[in-house]
Amino acid sequence: MNKIKQHIYKAMLWLLPWLCAVPLASCSFDDDIDQGGDGTATLQLSITAREEGDLNTRADEVGTNGEYMHNLCVLIVDGTNVVTKKLLPNTDDEFAGNTAAQQGNLKSWVSDPFTLPEGTYTVYAFANIDTYYDNLWGSLTGLQSGASLTTLNVDIDNIVLDDPAAKLNFAERKFIPMSAKQQVVVTAATKSISIGLDRLVSKIRMSISGKASTKVTALSFGGYADKITLFSDKTLEGATYTTTKTITVPEGGWSLDNDGKLTIPDFYVNSSPDGHPFNVSVTTDEMNGITYEATTSRDELPRNSIFPLTLQLNDYGLDLAAQCWVSPIGSLPVEVSVGFTQDTYEITVPEGCQFEFTVNGINGATAGVTDLSCTWNMPDGVSGIAFDGATTGVTTVKGHVTASAGKTFDLSLLVTWKDNGATYNRTYTVKVFTDDITNFPFKSKTRTPEFGLDYLRHEMLNMFKK
Template sequence: MNKIKQHIYKAMFWLLPWLCAVPLASCSFDDDIDTGGDNAPATLQLSITAREEGDLNTRVGTEVGQDNEYMHNLLVLFIQNGKVVKKFLPDLRYDEAAKVGNLKTWESEKFTLAPGTYTVYAFANIDSYFSTAWSSLTGLGENASIPNDVNIDNIVLEDNPASKLDFVTYFIPMSAKEDVTVTSDTRKVSIGLDRLVSKIRMSITGKPDTKVTALSFGGYADKITLFSDKTLEGETYTTTKTITVSGDGTLKADVSGTTGTLAIPDFYVNSSPDGHPFTVNIKTVETTGIIHDATAVTQRNVLPRNSIFPLTLQLNDYGLDLEAQCWVSPIGSLPVEVTVGFTPDTYEITVPEGCQFAFTVKGININGGNTSYITNLTGTWNMPDGVSGIAFDGATTGVTTVKGHVTASVGKTVNLSLLVTWQDNGATYNRTYTVKLTTADLTNYPFYSKQTRTPEFGLDYLRHEMLNMFIK
């Protein structure tokens, strides 16, 4: 009997390979299955990462993002032939990093995908608060066709999206679009997200103890396309960001004691296309009580998405080089010029009652230096409303010389506003000065018997006196 069993076992050992080759046999070995070559579905994993920001100075390449600058929510669509082949809308409500916008990378579970080319759209931190089209995207289901009224490529975030960031509920919008080719050997697809805003990193240098009382950055686009290869339409470039100044706004002296600095917390503005420079307005008060209101326009005229723009504001001493002339007409005499009185180191001019005057902007003296490179210098003068006894004669806008007359009695004081505009190395600057004009007793001013003809005014006068008046 044992011999019979041994013969049966030997027969089965030799027949087993042949039985497994029969089509209906139930034997299988997973490691030996023919996958069908390049047409077999790929088993892969998706990785989404928020890219690091690029410094526009390009000297340091990219920079690691700060807290709250990463992912809070996420949507990914694999599109092929107008259909959603695969969709990822992960529930990140309970992810501790995502709650505060700090999720740097998200990875999916493994999934299968047929070989082919797909357009992958990825979005983070976008909801209906930024775009009413958002629900049209999140509502798409797998194997569904993209509706005719949903054009993903042309979606625009309207109404100054950068102004909506609060880093509690609303975080920096991000997007990516990439054509991906999947083969049976593909094991991972990695997509990098770009932030749709630019970060402005501003610092201020100038006299120690100067206090910044107001600051703004403007001139960027009021809307953003989801993708950089799309052109904005109907946008405006009048959007302005009012900046909160840290601390008390005072420029703190460095170790030398000669230069003050103030760092402004990073802030975000909408990315903007080429061709639109940006305007910075600043108002400061010096320890002497002198108030300055200055404007400058940047040479940079584009803010790419996912970028950092380092910007230093140098509060130079922009001294006003001002020439003042004055004439009086004593009874029986032609008008003669008299010496103009002034208070040193301030823009205070004293003229006699009943005189004619002419003030000329000769230049801007930067930190006491040469102004020969200053171009397109003009001035615009303004008289306060309701002033009587002092008036301008002729043009007051876009001029270098303004003329006027005084009929007021002794002791009249008027604060004239002078906006001076100039260009320096292609950049445009504006600064507002206050010129305090005061009338004094005519008998305090001498008359001259020696006269010289001046063709411009048709008057006889002895000479003129130029006053170079700078902020000290």
């Protein structure tokens, strides 16, 4: 029986090469023979730019032109912090001669086969980080295989980029920076490594709803971080959260359509950690210019994300009253009728008068206004008008204008209030015009024997938005 087994074993050894040559035979056996025995693996590296995730629907979305790879650097670092392999395909035809890469549209890249010793590695991948990042790109691409990051004092894990969103300019080939860090275990059987790149910015997808034909003349989104860590597993320290993206609005503004809708072109801001809500400001052409302000409930912008944001321009108007007095030489102040332009916050007052403007309330509030507060401001360097007394946290402001007709002053009025538990902020523009004093009638027909002037009689003039 033992002799029979020996013959069968010898026959199998003799047939083995022929079995491997049969077309239907598995190739894995050959691969295992090729890979094993010398403690190395021959493999390929696959790099892919991940798709962006919608923060509302949680669904991934295919990126648009310019949102993928333009250049690439990969460093494979062993457990002793030594660069075992560097891949820099930018000078090869793979990137330099690739139209998609030149336009920032290369979605994925696969390396040629290369050999690595068995072991555990950290793979660092960087895309679109060029010389405009304080020579960071050169410090990374300048590393060679065999370089000790410890000896060179290169701390890749803790690299921080300053305001990358502000540097984006696709027309100048300044594309979205991307990064990835992944620990991999390489054995003799390893054939490939796949790495996904994340964009270091977030995309804001904004739309505006309001009254049809309203024009948006200014728009900004702020409160995000002024810097970002290269990798998401690092805590961002020393950042400030006052960075603001001012969106370029075409001359003449953007008009809401007949349905009162407006879609703003997508724009990018730095991703930001949680705990920092974002503020939005929209200025329209309503009533000489109204600025709407709001703060988001969202306080985090993950990297590689899309934040859909709809701004609802609620139709709130000021209940505004105005009084003016003139003071002829040797006489007590006399109240005069104030001129208003219908449906706008435009007030015409006599030259040299004293004025008093009061915000009595907000038109359009649903549950009743509480905590009403006003702050009045005038442009720097303006002469001919001055406030007398407090201008912040008050509902009434007093002041006087120059004794000169034909002047125009744009006053900025920030009003804050609560309605049904929600806090609102609006900035209104109040236009003040001066005119000849003889064009303003006294408010009373009764005259005083002592001074030959009108008694001061209070009258409240309310303004309502149509």
